[in-house]
Amino acid sequence: GQQVMQIPQYQHVQEGEDFTTYCNSSTTLSNIQWYKQRPGGHPVFLIQLVKSGEVKKQKRLTFQFGEAKKNSSLHITATQTTDVGTYFCAKGGNQFYFGTGTSLTVIP
Amino acid sequence: DVKVTQSSRYLVKRTGEKVFLECVQDMDHENMFWYRQDPGLGLRLIYFSYDVKMKEKGDIPEGYSVSREKKERFSLILESASTNQTSMYLCASSRPRPANTGELFFGEGSRLTVL
Numbered sequence: 001g002q003q004v005m006q007i008p009q010y011q012h013v014q015e016g017e018d019f020t021t022y023c024n025s026s027t028t029l030s031n032i033q034w035y036k037q038r039p040g041g042h043p044v045f046l047i048q049l050v051k052s053g054e055v056k057k058q059k060r061l062t063f064q065f066g067e068a069k070k071n072s073s074l075h076i077t078a079t080q081t082t083d084v085g086t087y088f089c090a091k092g093g094n095q096f097y098f099g100t101g102t103s104l105t106v107i108p
Numbered sequence: 109d110v111k112v113t114q115s116s117r118y119l120v121k122r123t124g125e126k127v128f129l130e131c132v133q134d135m136d137h138e139n140m141f142w143y144r145q146d147p148g149l150g151l152r153l154i155y156f157s158y159d160v161k162m163k164e165k166g167d168i169p170e171g172y173s174v175s176r177e178k179k180e181r182f183s184l185i186l187e188s189a190s191t192n193q194t195s196m197y198l199c200a201s202s203r204p205r206p207a208n209t210g211e212l213f214f215g216e217g218s219r220l221t222v223l
Contacts, residue, residue, distance in 0.1 A: 009148065033211065042198060043151070045211035087152060095166065095210055096141060096202070100150035 004091050006099030014107050019076040021102035022056075023089035029090035032072045034063055037101075038085045045076075048092065079106045111135070114199050114215035121222050126184040129218050131199030139202040140182035141166075141212065142174060144195040151198065157182055189222045196220075 013019050023032065025031045031050040035043040047056055049065035049072060056063045060083075062075045076083055079093040084106050115130035133140065138159055142149040143166075144149040153166030163174050171193060175183040180202075186193055197218045205212035 006150070035212075042214040042217055044214070048211065078193070089210070090151075095153060095156060095164075096200075097153060097167070098143070098151040104199065 003095065004089060004099045004104055006089055008102055009081045009100065010105070012074055012101050012105045012107060013079050015072075015081060016078050019079050021087050021104075023072045023074075023099050025070050025091060028069045029072075029091050031064060031068075033072055033090045033092055033096075034072075034096075035086065035090060036085050041085075043088060052057070076104075079104070080086045081106050081108055109154065112199055112201055112213050112215040114197075116218050117216060119218060119220045121189050121220065123190060123222060125189050125222075127189050127220065127222075128222070129184040129186075129199075130199055131182045131184070131215055132180050133182075133201040133213070135201060135213065136192075137177070137203060137213075138179065138199035139210070140176065141200045141202075142172075142182065142184045143198045143200065145169070145198055145217070146151045148218050154184065186220075189220075191222050194220060194222045 006023050033048045034046040037043045047063050052069050053067045054065040060077045064073045086101045086103045088101045091097050112133045121127050141156040142154040144170050145151050154172050157163045157176040160179050173185045199215040200212040202212050
């Protein structure tokens with residue numbers, strides 16, 4: 001298939017700890033997107049990365065695109081209970097193939 | 109406010125039944141997509157469409173067909189439902205090509221159970 005690999009599948013953290021999810025592709029990506037899906041909800045777009053080595057920040061969230069444009073990461077600093085959900089990467093293009101997702105649980 | 113509407117949130121069907129899942133978007137997007145979501149497997153692309161009457165297979169088209177008669181509406185059809193098609197189905201739309209930078213807007217999802 002065309003999916004990208006995403007690890008870990010599950011992550012449990014204490015509130016205040018950091019969290020990172022990784023996305024890897026065997027082929028070079030034109031761009032990569034990140035989505036968040038709250039429990040019981042639908043995926044919502046967070047950000048898109050296009051350039052090699054690009055780093056973008058949204059408050060406590062840091063998104064990186066690898067130099068070779070084959071991998072990406074999402075890092076959350078000092079997690080909060082509102083960060084709970086599943087985070088997906090998606091390789092851009094016309095078809096938008098998604099990673100398998102990382103389910104984040106934050107323990108208060 | 110942008111909106112993607114899926115006709116049914118929950119459906120229960122019997123094996124062999126024909127099932128229609130409807131999706132309507134109000135953003136004048138040309139691109140529309142159908143995914144299924146299963147635990148541990150993420151979102152898998154079933155079919156997508158760039159324009160009216162146009163369709164392309166995704167990763168898992170077997171057992172499904174689609175219809176795009178109008179720009180705003182993209183229907184997913186299960187000709188003869190089977191129990192392994194029990195899943196959450198998500199419709200999405202995005203800006204017109206060549207927007208490979210367009211974000212996806214998702215509907216609320218349709219949870220289908222096939223008995």
